[in-house]
Amino acid sequence: MEKRFGTVRALAGVDLDVAEGELLTILGPSGSGKTTLLKVVAGFEVPDEGTVRLGATDVTVAPPRARDVGMVFQNYALFPHLTVARNIAFPLEMRRVPRDEIARRVREVLELVELPHHAERLPRQLSGGQQQRVALARAIVFNPRLLLLDEPFGALDRKLREQMQLEVRRLQRRLKLTTLFITHDQEEALILSDRIAVMEAGRIAQLGTPDELYARPATRFVADFLGESNLIEGAWQGGAAVVPGFGPVPLPAPGTDGAPALLLLRPEALRIGAEAQSLPLRAEGRVVESVFLGVSEKFRVALDGGPELLARLPLRPSQPSPAREGDRVALGFAPEDLHVVRG
Amino acid sequence: MSSAVDRAAPARAEERRWVWLALPAVLFLGALFAWPVLRLLAQAVEGGTLEHLEKAVLDELYVEVLVESLEIALWVTLLCLALAYPVALWMLRAGPWGRALALFMLLLPFWTSVLVRTYAWMVILGRNGIVNRSLLEWGVITTPLPLLHNLTGVLIGMVHVLLPYMVFPIYAALLRMDPDLPRAAEGLGAPPWRVFQRVVLPLSLPGVFAGCALVFVLALGFFITPALLGGGRIIMISMLIEQQVREFLDWPFAAALSVVLLVVTLGAYWGLQRLTGGNRLAAG
Amino acid sequence: MLRRRQLLAAAATLPAPALAQGAAPRPAQIVVNASGGAMEQLFRRSYFAEFERRHGIRVVATSPVDFGKLRAMVESRNVEWTVTELGGQDFMRAKELNLLEPLDFSIIDLSRYPAAVRDTHIFPSSVYSTVMAYRSDVFPTGQHPVGWAQFWDVRRFPGPRSLRNHPVDNLEFALLADGVPMDRIYPIDMDRAFRKLEDIKPHITVWWTTGAQPAQLLVDREVVLASGWNGRFFDIARRGAPVAVEWTGGSLKQNAYGIPRGARNAVWGQHFLQIMTMPELQAVYATELAYPGLHPDTPNHVSAEVRPHLPTSPGNIEKQYWIGVEWWTQNGARAQERWNRFMLRRS
Structure with missing residues (x-):
């Protein structure tokens, strides 16, 4: 129409x-x-x-x-x-x-x-x-x-x-x-x-x-418009998507070597601190900002030599907050939580 | 019902606190309107006699003229309404240029003197005027139509001047209407005339009422236009009042006639309001 | 306020007879109240200029003519006007209410004026006439209706007509049409007049209201015969309209001036009115508007083309009658009411 x-x-x-x-x-x-x-x-x-x-x-x-x-x-x-x-x-x-x-x-x-x-x-x-x-x-x-x-x-x-x-x-x-x-x-x-x-x-x-x-x-616009997102400019290399700060993540149906890749990581896919240690993909960074939201807490983390990412962690009343502003923390995610928006 | 009343009560208290803002206007109206009207009433019974009022009410001459004035005012009102409503609707849909043009054309009669206007009508409507000459040339008629110096001429002239007083209140009422309302009605299955009859018309009634009241009252007070375009055959009560004041300096009788006119006008206004349920609609 | 008190004091110290003998002090200016507009321009060129030249006193013009104001001025003894025009038929009322100074005939010479307009208090400034006008292309001059009986004769002179929407003149015209001689019009027999008017009523397409209307109606060919003020017809005829005037049965009326009672420089007002009697000056006004002053010599001072258009020219004035101002002052309201009834009756 x-x-x-x-x-x-x-x-x-x-x-x-x-x-x-x-x-x-x-x-x-x-x-x-x-x-x-x-x-x-x-x-x-x-x-x-x-x-x-x-x-x-x-x-x-x-x-x-x-x-x-x-x-x-x-x-x-x-x-x-x-x-x-x-x-x-x-x-x-x-x-x-x-x-x-x-x-x-x-x-x-x-x-x-x-x-x-x-x-x-x-x-x-x-x-x-x-x-x-x-x-x-x-x-x-x-x-x-x-x-x-x-x-x-x-x-x-x-x-x-x-x-x-x-x-x-x-x-x-x-x-x-x-x-x-x-x-x-x-x-x-x-x-x-x-x-x-x-x-x-x-x-x-x-x-x-x-x-x-x-x-x-399917597109950056949709990813951006629906919910909160970390959109990361990566690149394809040897059949894997290279996520800046984290390293290569092998994915099915990869793009040609050297081509840019737009990658989506939802904030709730990221883990912080001890929880991140068990995950295959990890990076270090510093908490720039943390916002308490009641059911969860939101962190802005600047990766060493990488982009700033948004992470959202569920909170339980009995558990203290895993990090404070200015803390150095580890960030991690599972490869299956990484989504390629555009190859 | 109760919730609406509850909400209205504090609002009314609030309103009361600001009432004094209306004081200058009240004083102004009091000095320039209420006081003269009272003086008028007093003058009509000057010297403690009811003879002037009696004459104004009982003499068939004045009764007949009054009835005719009311008839003419009513006709003018109805004609204005018939012409104004489509114009107001059109203005609602027209673009800014169309609206400006309509506004200009509507207000044009206000910027021309009554004499110029009247002579313009003579050129158009006269026995050898544009309309008659054209119709004769096209063979539509064989003798000129009497469009001037009779009731037709008076009605045309008065409607011309009073039309804006009808258009603007209706237009304002239509403008206040949520434009989604006719759309909603259409979407709910109403054909255009039903949309008009069930939604647009009832919602514009306050404007229609205001316009009718304005035009009717103003029409009752006209005397130059009917005198000039009526060819002397049309006598309106205001013409007689003017005659009494200007020519015979008979103020008490002029006052008596004015009082009768005032009472009849208020009566007509009240009747119209009752007829349309003016208050309820004006509030909506 | 101060000025007023000083003036009153000054007036009190002056012996009144001295004023009347013309030994009055020469003021800087006098005030002439009139209609203004085009008329003021003509006055400025004629009467004002002559008065200023002769007496060295400036003339200040004010307007409009306002009977109520005149009355208020006289009654509050604060008269600004030295001389004032008196509108319409107000001059009778002004005299009756004692609002006017008597005219001083040792200063103003009206000896050659028609007797009908000579009065002790009212100065006849000019004259106009309600006359019959006709479309000269419909009724060639010579075959046109002469007199009101022929105006009434719709068979011999067919066509739409116009008369004024007012009893003044029309009652007289009706009587003349009915065969009453000019000198027997007053007192008007209203029954007879209205009966006669019924005959012509169906043939009057327009009962006119303003002075411009009958001229326009004739120009537009809306009517072929009309009554109207001679100056209006003069104006359109001069501009080439096929419209001519028949003077027979014309209704002469005077415009009037007067000196408000208690006017400050009343003597100079008398002198001003004397200037207004000068035929050479009256001719200026008459040439422009065809409303001549009443000095019998005035027509001799206008051009030959204008002369036949003046109501006062020999040959014209004899065919007309002077309106009965007194009758109308007494019977106007009654006549108007009957007129309203007459107009209202559908027939």
Whole structure:
């Protein structure tokens, strides 16, 4: 699919398939084209090239109303002049559902989103979380073929956001809603998604399950965008990747000798001090910075004659911190934790 | 319900603390509006007699003129509404240049004197004006249409001047609307006219109400435009008031007529508000 | 404040008769209040220049004409104006309310003025007339309607017409159309006048409101016959519009000036008004606007082309009547109310 605005290519060849009952996340920073993609799917924009299909129907040029897509907007877009019940009834009224059935389905969906007693309130009388539930109820009450969620948690505070994320997840699984979820928040994407498509400059940089993407990012961008990472500029030599400071690591499917290799080491793959001693790959360095995070502690370590690396160690209440700022420490990792981003 | 009320209460206390900021405006209005209105009321019953008011209310001449004025004001309001709403909608979707152009064209009548405006209309609408000549030439009509010096001319002239008073409140109301709302309605299955009827229109009603009230009240007070474009056939109550003041210096009777006009205007305003549930919508 | 007190003191020390005998001290300036605009320019060129030359006193012009202000000035005994124009028919009221100094006929010579405009307090500065004008391409001069009876004759002179949206003049025109002779118009028989007006009402496409309207309506061919002020028709005819004036049945009215009672240099006001009677100077104003002063010699001082356009020229003035200011002062409000009813009635 392609979409251009003037000379700007907002979408530059996107090919995406959402499976029935799946929650697929479009993850990307602002300006990556995810909003345009959403608009094209919802029908607010027509792509310059390519097609949009829902099931077997080509809806590329169909108006939004003919698409049967339920959408939850960033700010929920609840109709401020209508009660909760009338908001939820809206898509059903537009589909000429009989009145008593509307009443029944509104009641059901309000139970589903756990707001059974709020039917007669106006949106402005609800909290942010409640408004979001209403928006969700309105988007699913007519059993759409596709549910679109456009950064729906952005306006909520952290605690409420986490709660709502899990609720949406449960609901989506239970109702087997085919869902396209748009977000720039990688943490959210990892929690909710069956699969994630990471977008960069109008293209899909990588598509895969959350753990695939996390463990084996295909590009520097994906590696950087999802979670924390140590990206190390190494080189191939004699069938092994030379990691500066650590030495050669033999890997399957090596690159040609002398070619650069971009290597990924997640911070949690690194061990410090005594734990590092038992690992095959080790290096010495000095702790530049340590940050206490409660469940874990993060260290920035400058290797002797090598790059600075980030290490994250789980903490147990009974165990003291393994190192302090300024300490000299040993760093180590297991070869299977090293991932080649680009050969 | 209760949570909304709870949240509103401290906000109201906060508001009360800043009330004094409105004091200059209140004094200004008091001096320039409330006081003269009271003087007017007093003048209408000058000398303790109700004879002026009685005449203003009972004499069929003034009653008839008042009714006709209300009718004209109502027509002007409806015509303005019919013309202004599409313009406001268009302005919402237009780019900055389109909006600037619309603004310029809407405000143009304010920058021209009423006489220039009126003569311009004469050139356009007259018996030998542009419209009639064109229609005659194209064979659409065989005798010139009476577009001027009658009700048609008055309505055209008044709508021309008052249109901005309708466009801007509606435009402002539309601007306040979250642009995702019509989109959401469309996505939920509403065809365009349903989007308009169920979402855009109800949300713009406060603007519509404000615009209608403004135009109606202003239209009731018009006297130069109807005098010039009505060819003398259209008499509005404000013309009679002006006549009493300027020509006969009969201030008590002018005051009595003004009081009647004021009461009727307030009544109409109140009725309109009741009709649209103005308060509730204005709050939303 | 100080100035005012000094002046009052000065006035108290001066014996009043001395003032009246012209031995009054020569002030630096006098104040003439009038409509301003183009008229002030013409006054500056004629009356002001002559007064300054002859008496060595500067003339300061102010505007606008404001009856309320005149009244307030006189009643508070703080009169700024030496001479003032009196708008419309206000001069009658000004005299009745005793707001004017009497005219001093030892200074002002009105002996050759028409008797109709000579008054003890009101100075007739110029004259204008509400006359009938016609499209000369529709009714060639000579075959055009003459007099209001023919204006009413829609069969012989078909076409849309315009009259003023006001009872003044129209009641008189209706009576003239109905055969009342010019000298028998007043007191106006309103029933008869309005009855006659009903006949012409359907043929009046525009009841005009402003003085510019009838001229414009004729130029635009919106109407072929109209009543209006002679100066307006003079103006468009001079600029080439096929519009001509018929003086028969014209309604003459005077513009008036007066000296506010208690004016500081009232004597010099009298001298100023005397300057305003000079026919040579009146001719300047008449040539530009066709509103001549009332000195019978004035038409002799304008060019031959302008002369037929003046309401006071011999041959014109006899065909017209002087409006009954007194009748209108007494009956104006009543006539207006009937007029409103007349206009409102759909027929």
